[in-house]
Amino acid sequence: MKFKITHNTDYLFNSEVFLEPHYLRFRPRQTAYVDVTDYSITILSEPTGHRVVQDEENNVVDFCWFEGMTNQLTITSTSILETKAFNPFDFLIYPLHFNQLPLQYDELQKKLLFSTLEGQLISQELLDYGTAILKASNFNTISFLTNLTKQLHDDFSVEYREVGSPLQPDETFTIKRGSCRDLSWMQINLLRQFGIAARFVSGYYYFDMLEPAYELHAWVEVFLPGIGWLGLDPSHGIFTGNTHFPIASSAHFENTMPVSGGIRGSATSKLITQLSIEKYK
Template structure:
């Protein structure tokens, strides 16, 4: 399948500001199941400098800097993607000890995965909720991950929230609802508490809609030896497929934001976004 993605982000300021350097994360990742055949960004005001860099998490990021004053910043990112057939269950966990929880990464893996293992504060209630699912899964790693995301999908309501950081895991657990990023951050808290390396992923998710209204989506990367990093979508209760298009992943959600940067000035701002995903 072939897709065209158009993502327009506009910041409107009520008085003139100076734009500090910005990092942009709109370029879809090249994966084993997605070829990025075309990508272009159009930025207004036009930057005086622009460079493609890799950030601390090896995400491909556009770094740009500006001159002069402005009352808006508009970023239009256009991508053309070609997907391949993909079976998310085509893997072999090795060593076999990782098929059963709890498991232990070796010392080198712990060092390399350190940030993705950093525990978040979660309550006993949330720990017990996950533990009950683990027991019913007979402590089998893949059965547990499959059942866990299904329960999160069934037990929590998904709601749209345009702005703001993810809620802490306990807040989402108590509310029994949250945005895709809230559910993903809660899942990360659960997995890290159980010694499983997990990262926050941001990107696009295409599925057929009668009246298309796409938004930036969030899910979770999990690391298992032999399998590598693979993805879980708690909002939909599934392992991700070839219509999940990642933009960035990091142990810290701040490093997956599509736009990172500051301004000089005292203006208030308004954010407008438009995301169109078309199957060609």
């Protein structure tokens, strides 16, 4: 199946500003089950320089720099993707001891995964919530990940919030609602408390809607030997499939933001975004 994704982002300034260099993260990642057959990006005001680079965590990023003054920054990316058949449960965890929690990564793995294991302090109430699910799952790794992801979907209301960093995990847990990035950041920090390497993912998610209204999506990936990075979507209570299209992943959510960069000037700005995902022939 083919999909066409068009993502338009407009920053409109009430007076002219100078754009500092920007990192743009809109380019879907090639995976074993998604082929990126075409990609284009248009940037206005037109940058003086534009280079495609890999960041510290191997995400592919468009890096741009500018000259002169402008009152807008408009970014339009268009992607054509072709999906392949994919079964998220077609795997073998190996070594076998990773089937039971707590996980015991070896010393090299701990070094390579260090930033995705580095958790922040969370409340005892949130920890107890995860521990109860862990015990009910008989400390089985896949059962725990499945049950936790589904329980988060059942217990928390998902709401849309266009801008802003994820809420702190304890705040999301207390109010029992949040955006996809709030739920993902809470789950990541809970998983790290149980010694599971977890990272934040930004991307697109297609599913059939009567009235399509897509937005940039966030989910979680955990590292298990034999599987690699396994996707979990707490907003929908599922493992990710072949219509989750990752763009950037990081131990720190800041490194997945679609637009990173500053301006020189005293203007205020207005952000307008529009995202369409459609089946493509």
